[in-house]
Amino acid sequence: MSGVTPADLAGHPFLRGMADGHLAVLARVCWVAPVRKGHQLFAEGDTARRFWLIRSGHVALDVHAPGGRQLIVETLGQGDLLGLSWLVPPYQWQFGATAVQDTMTFEFNAAAVQAACESDADLGYQLLQRVMSAALSRLQATRVRMLDLYAASAPVRGGP
Amino acid sequence: MSQATAPVLPARYQVVERQEETHDTVTLCLRPVDQPIPAYRPGQFTMLYAPGIGEVPVSISGTGPELGLVQTVRAVGAVTRALCACPPGRVIGVRGPYGTHWDVASAAGDDLLIVAGGIGLAPLRGALLAALGHRERYRRVVVLAGARSPEELVFARELDEWRRGGAEVAVTVDQAVVGWAGHVGVVTQLIGRVDVDSARTTALICGPEVMMRLTARELRALGVPATRIRVSLERNMRCGVAECGHCQLGPLLLCRDGPVISYQVAMPLLAIREL
C-alpha cells in the first residue's frame, strides 16, 4: 500500500544489484516522501526511527554551536543514503538534517527494516554491505577533509 | 640587446587591477609596459618578479586587455606577500610563458571535466575560458571545484558567468555554515553526481598533490583512462628554463616537461616517496 514497487527501488543507486525478493521486502516498508526546501527531516537528539534514500535534491546535515552558528557537517544528494544512526544503539541522531532544496526521497520504517533483516540474514547482509560502503566512503572523505589540504602550509617544525 | 629578445630578463608589467579573492589570495590583472611576452597557452606559468625581493612561479589564469595577463597569487612567503600587496600602478617583472599546457583542444568532441582543489582553480581557469570561447567544440563542460570554505573560493564572482557560458559548475567546501547552498564534502564526492561518461571524458585536475591522486583514482575507477587524465604538478622552480636542476621529478624537468603531465606518466612518479 506504500505505492513503491521493487522496480522503483531497483533504480536507486544505493540498492543496485539487490535481488528482487529483497527489494520486495523493502518496498513494503517504505514510501515516497517529498521534502520541501527548508524542511527539517530530523533534529539532533531525536530517536532515529526512519531513514531515507535520496532520489533527487540536496540535504544538509548540520550541528548547532554556541554563538548562534549552525555548521554544515556534510551535504547529501541524489543516490545517497540519509541516516546511519538507526542501525546502531543508542538509535539517536547525532546531527540535524534539513532540505536545502526541494528533495524527493524513499522514506523507510527503520524498525520494520531491522525486523526484516533479523528474520532474513541474506537481506541483512546485502543491506549492511551497502551501508558499510556508504559509511566507508564518507569516512574516507571526512579523513581527507581533516587533512585540510587547502590550508596554507606551515613551515616544518619539530625534530632535530 | 632589448628586453624583448633577451629571454630571461623580466619584462615589465604594470598592475592594472588588484582583486582580493580570499584573505590570502589576490588576482592581479597585468598589462605590459614594454613588449609583451609571447602568447601563452592555458596551463603554462610565468616567473613573477617582485622587484628587489625575488621571483616565484605563478600559473597564468587568463589573458587581460591590451595583451595583458591575469595571474592569481597566494601569499605564503616574502615574494608572494609582496606580489599580493602590489597596488594598481606598481610595475613587476614577468618571465615566460614556460612549461606545457592543458591541450584543451584535444578534448574536442568529448566531455571536458575540470576538477580543481583550492587555488588549483587558477591554472584551470584559462582552460575553462578557452573551452567556453569555443563552446560548440565540446559536449559537456563540467567544473567541480573544492575549497576550504565559501570565503576561500577563488573566482567565486565568475561562477554564474561560467554557467551562462555553458559550463556545469558544482562547488564543494570543507566547512560552511547553514545558508550555504552548495555542497559540503570533498571534491571526489561530486564526481559520482555528474554522471561521467568514461569513454568520452578528458579530465584536467589541479590542486594539492593528495587531492589530485585521489581524484585521478576515482576517475580511473569509473573507467576514465589514465592517458586522458592530466594533472598539473609542482616542484621548487628557480630558473624556469631547464638550467638550474631544481624542478626535477624523476626523469622530468617540470619547467620544461610539465607542469601539465598525463596521469599515465605521473602516476608511477607520484607513488615514489621523496622523489
Next chain:
Amino acid sequence: MTFPGRVGAVNNASEPGSVRLMEAAALDLLFTSLHEAGYRVIGPTVADGAIVLGELAAAGDLPFGWGVQLEPGGYRLRRRGDTAAFGHSAGPGSWKQFLHPPREKLWSARLAEGGFEIGQTGDDSGRDAEPPRLAFFGVRPCDLRAIQVQDQVLGSGRGNSRYAARRAAVLIVAVNCTEPGETCFCTSMGTGPGAGPGYDLALTELVSGDRHAFLVDVGTEAGASVLAGVPHVNAGAATIDRARSAVADASEHMGRSMPAAGLRELMAGSYDAARWDDVASRCLTCGNCTLACPTCFCTEVEDVTDLSGDHAERWQHWASCFDLDFSYLHGGPVRSSARSRYRQWLTHKLGTWHDQFDSSGCVGCGRCIVWCPVGIDITEEVAALQAEAQDRKTGDAGTQDGAP
C-alpha cells in the same frame, strides 16, 4: 730510444686529421703561440698540496714530475720517477668552473617609481662584452666529454647562462691518458682513455729516459693555426703506433668499472632498493661530490638589494641537490632524508640524465670517489644495486613458480 720523424722540418701546413710530433721543450713556444692568438692559458699546476686548474704563464707552470695517489676519500701528491707533465688525474677542480662559474651576476636594476629598470646585464663587464678567450690546456678525455655533457644542458643560449658565449671563446688542447688513476673508469663510460672528437689539439705524452715529446693530433683549423708557430715534425708510423698502444693499454688497466649497459634501467628500477639506506648511513650529504663532479650544473638564483633599496641585482651561484632547501616546497623539503638526496644524485647522474639530456651524466673521472670524505664509491654502489636487482628478479621468479 728515439721517436722517428723528419727531424728539423717545421711543417706549417698542418690540417685537421694530421698527426705531428713536438718536443716537450717546445711547449713554451706553444704557450707563446696561444698567447699571441689572444688566449689566456688555463691548465694544471701544483698548489696547496694538489694539482689544480689555474692560469699558466708559461709551460714551466705545468706539474712536471708530479703524480697523484688516489683512493676513496684520499688524494695525495707524489713525486714521479719521470718528468711527465700529465701523469695525474682527478684533481679537485674541473673545467666547469671556467665555463659555468661558481658565482655570476646575471643583471642589475634600478628600483624606482613603483617599478624597476634593468640596467646592465651580465657581470661588471656587461653581458654583451666578449668573454675572455681561454685555452684549456690538458683536458683529459673524460673532462672533454664532461664539457660536451654540459654543452647539452647549458649551451643552448636560451637560458640565463652565458655558457654558450664562453664556450665559443674556448680552445681545447686535450691530453690522452696513458696511465689511468686508481679511481678512473672512463673506459666503462665510453669516454676515454683516448679523446673523442671535440678537441682543437690532442696531445699524447711520450716520456722515456731523457726523451720527452708529444704526439699531436690536429682536430681543427684553430688548432692547426696555433700549432703553426711551434717547431714540430711529421710523426712517423712507429711513433704513432707507440702512442696509440700506450692509450689502448691504459683502457685495460682501469682501477674500476661500471656495467657496460643498462644503467638507466637499473636506476629506474631501484627507487625502493634497500641499498640506499646503506649508503645513507655513510653519506654526510656534504655535497663534495657535486662540487667535484665535472658535469653537475645545478644553480640557485638569488635576488639582492643594497641598503638604500634603490639598486637590485640578480646573481646565480652553484647549488647542490644535497642541500635541504634544494627541494623546498610548501613548507618543507620534498627530499628530506639523506637516503632520498643521495638517491636523487645517483639516479639522476646515471639514469634520468638520459631522459633529460640524451646522455649519461657520468664520464668516469672518479673525482666523486676521491673527494668524498667518507669514501663512497659509486662503482661499488652500482654493483650493489645490480646485485640487489638480480636477487629481486630471482626471488620473484621463485615465488611465481608457486613452489612452497
